Amino acid sequence: MLSESAQILEKHLPPSLDYITDRRLRKLSGLRDPGYTRAKKELVDLGLAQIGRGRGGPIRRTGTKKQQILARLPRDGSFVSNNKIYEPLSMTPEEFAAIQAEMIDEGMVVIGRGRYGRTARVQEGNDNGILYDSDAELGVADESELYDPVKAYFDRKWKRNYEPSPPNLYISEITAKQYPRIGITSIPDLSILTIMNYDFVPGNILELITIEVKKYGDLTLSAVYEAASMMVVCHRSYLVFEWVQDEDFLRSDSNAEYILTEAKRFGIGLVQMRPIDDGSWEFKTVLEPKLNNPEYGELNSFIEVRFKNEHARIRGALG
Numbered sequence: 001m002l003s004e005s006a007q008i009l010e011k012h013l014p015p016s017l018d019y020i021t022d023r024r025l026r027k028l029s030g031l032r033d034p035g036y037t038r039a040k041k042e043l044v045d046l047g048l049a050q051i052g053r054g055r056g057g058p059i060r061r062t063g064t065k066k067q068q069i070l071a072r073l074p075r076d077g078s079f080v081s082n083n084k085i086y087e088p089l090s091m092t093p094e095e096f097a098a099i100q101a102e103m104i105d106e107g108m109v110v111i112g113r114g115r116y117g118r119t120a121r122v123q124e125g126n127d128n129g130i131l132y133d134s135d136a137e138l139g140v141a142d143e144s145e146l147y148d149p150v151k152a153y154f155d156r157k158w159k160r161n162y163e164p165s166p167p168n169l170y171i172s173e174i175t176a177k178q179y180p181r182i183g184i185t186s187i188p189d190l191s192i193l194t195i196m197n198y199d200f201v202p203g204n205i206l207e208l209i210t211i212e213v214k215k216y217g218d219l220t221l222s223a224v225y226e227a228a229s230m231m232v233v234c235h236r237s238y239l240v241f242e243w244v245q246d247e248d249f250l251r252s253d254s255n256a257e258y259i260l261t262e263a264k265r266f267g268i269g270l271v272q273m274r275p276i277d278d279g280s281w282e283f284k285t286v287l288e289p290k291l292n293n294p295e296y297g298e299l300n301s302f303i304e305v306r307f308k309n310e311h312a313r314i315r316g317a318l319g
Helices: 004-011 022-029 035-045 065-071 093-105 143-161 221-232 256-266 296-306 308-318
Strands: 049-051 059-061 109-112 118-121 169-173 190-197 204-214 236-242 269-275 281-287
Touching: 004 022, 004 035, 035 049, 035 059, 065 093, 093 109, 093 221, 093 256, 143 169, 143 190, 143 204, 143 236, 143 269, 143 281, 169 308, 190 296, 190 308, 204 221, 204 296, 204 308, 221 236, 221 256, 256 269, 256 281, 296 308
Parallel strands: 204 236, 236 269
Antiparallel strands: 049 059, 109 118, 169 190, 190 204, 269 281
16 A cells, blocks of 8 residues: 555656756645655555656656557657667566567557567558558458458368268368358358268267458457467467568568567468469468367357358268
8 A cells, every 4th residue: 555645646647758957846746855765665666666767767657568568659640660669668578579469459559560570659541450561551451351261262162072972071161251140259261060980090080170261451469379379279380471572471470470470389380372363362381280179169169150051061971
């Protein structure tokens, strides 16, 4: 519990996390020594304020980590190298990246290119997310335009391994078009259900694959976390992203290391899809997904809701 003097002093600290001079804070708070000095020390000891360098010991709020990051970004929207943000704040690159992803989703910052990546405050007229300079308008207008080519890609890749060879079964659905959130916390853009019968392995092996799709400019850490959220119901999870630059994603994007690290941590597969002049798409696997063991109850509920028109075929394949 803060003392009365500390509460008064804390009230007069700038909410912007800017430093205020010792002299001005004394005047605004109306506190005098020794009460002022004790209150100032109390705020610092409790981690609520930080004393800076300079004559008179300027002081500012410590604030939340998001506020600390914002305090280091110029108000005019200029970009700052990420390492110059997180190093003075004693954050790891991974900790900063997670907070940065939340700030992007909340419309607080945009990110740009650079050796360590760059971050800027959102200015009026800026969209949330990654800022790709002159490439910002490239790519499809809506994510849904990617669903059919992604489905066709996975169908070409896998369907021939299952059909026509009953009781093996292959079903793929664009689940993003289904009525949302019926007993399921999140809905993948595409879902694939396979059942395979092997000569020397007992039973029929059922596998559910979920796929999240992102258009160019929407590939953030949040996209990885969105794909990872489906691991409770699926055996493998993919994140497929549109890429329009000449160089591959891993070579040309400053945030690729963060994306790849988090995808590896969760076992998410990454697939890059690049448009070709003839209107088709070139797909490249960046990272293979890991096999996951979903919760049986969640898996059963997902199949019941998302493949409700295929129940007879599924039961038939399972015997």
